[in-house]
Amino acid sequence: MSLKNYQYNAILRTYDDRRAASRVMLEKRQAEIAQKLPAYMELQAKIIENSMQFAKASLFAENGSPDTAGLRQQNEALSRQKEALLTANGYPADYLSPVYLCKDCQDTGMNGEERCHCFKQAVVDLLYAQSNIASIIQEENFGTFRFDYYNDNAVDPKTKLTPRQNIRHIYETCQSFVRNFDKDGGNLLFYGNSGLGKTFLSHCIAKELLGTAHTVLYLTAYELFDILGKAMYDNEQDFAASAEHILDCDLLIIDDLGTELATAFTMSRLNLCINERFINHRSTIISTNFGVQELADRYGERNFSRIFSSYTPLRFFGDDIRLKKKMES
Numbered sequence: 001m002s003l004k005n006y007q008y009n010a011i012l013r014t015y016d017d018r019r020a021a022s023r024v025m026l027e028k029r030q031a032e033i034a035q036k037l038p039a040y041m042e043l044q045a046k047i048i049e050n051s052m053q054f055a056k057a058s059l060f061a062e063n064g065s066p067d068t069a070g071l072r073q074q075n076e077a078l079s080r081q082k083e084a085l086l087t088a089n090g091y092p093a094d095y096l097s098p099v100y101l102c103k104d105c106q107d108t109g110m111n112g113e114e115r116c117h118c119f120k121q122a123v124v125d126l127l128y129a130q131s132n133i134a135s136i137i138q139e140e141n142f143g144t145f146r147f148d149y150y151n152d153n154a155v156d157p158k159t160k161l162t163p164r165q166n167i168r169h170i171y172e173t174c175q176s177f178v179r180n181f182d183k184d185g186g187n188l189l190f191y192g193n194s195g196l197g198k199t200f201l202s203h204c205i206a207k208e209l210l211g212t213a214h215t216v217l218y219l220t221a222y223e224l225f226d227i228l229g230k231a232m233y234d235n236e237q238d239f240a241a242s243a244e245h246i247l248d249c250d251l252l253i254i255d256d257l258g259t260e261l262a263t264a265f266t267m268s269r270l271n272l273c274i275n276e277r278f279i280n281h282r283s284t285i286i287s288t289n290f291g292v293q294e295l296a297d298r299y300g301e302r303n304f305s306r307i308f309s310s311y312t313p314l315r316f317f318g319d320d321i322r323l324k325k326k327m328e329s
């Protein structure tokens, strides 16, 4: 699945719009400060005057480097005074700095010769219609995760943990997955009954990684198999090109494995995806309502053992927490 021209242009337009909006906001703020804090403008004028002198001195310097250390020091002191003036009047120190959604590319979409991570993510969001993930992760993230939904009395006979102790362990494993993502990569397998926070936790991870310049693609197994089923190509190269983002994104989340309409063909495509990603050290999170035996039965002993050995398995257990959530809302 690659970008069509009109889609590419649509993304470029959002970058233009962003920069324009940022410019308008900055001009508004400048006008506001000019009116409310004339002293700020005087400091600003002094800095400009010094800079002009600096430029002149450089232009007419006799033996190479001009003696401008004094001017530079003055300007640094003036800049500090400007910031102090803003904060003393209740403004943030960077109130008059340009505001960018992406600091890495300053909303140009480019990092030198390369497309910025934010641009790559915009492409993935558009192609896979996952623009809603941005709003979901505002609600579902590590900060909003609630342990008190989980029972702390009943002890699981296998692990000797209560559901709450278990979810704490899973939560910490997810946080450490994020912390060590660039160093260790790795894969997670969330399995167990529905309504225990598997999708929620994958959103928590997505939020952290999206916030640290990674590309994340979230697909339900149903959506993934739909895409894989359409990619009916003669050779693997064509397939790789069409599934580029599925194979290449930094983190692929496959939610609800087991709900897909699978055929032998799509199943082999899934294997290919999982293998390719594994070989190229791209991380994947799979969540499923199946238990270990059901997974083995459905995906075959061989595939299953490969997944199980290269993924960190995390078993979710306890009572469905959705009812408790609903009662509170």
Ligand SMILES: [Zn+2]
Pocket (backbone or CB within 6 Å): 102, 103, 104, 105, 106, 107, 108, 109, 110, 116, 117, 118, 119
């Ligand atoms: Zn960027």
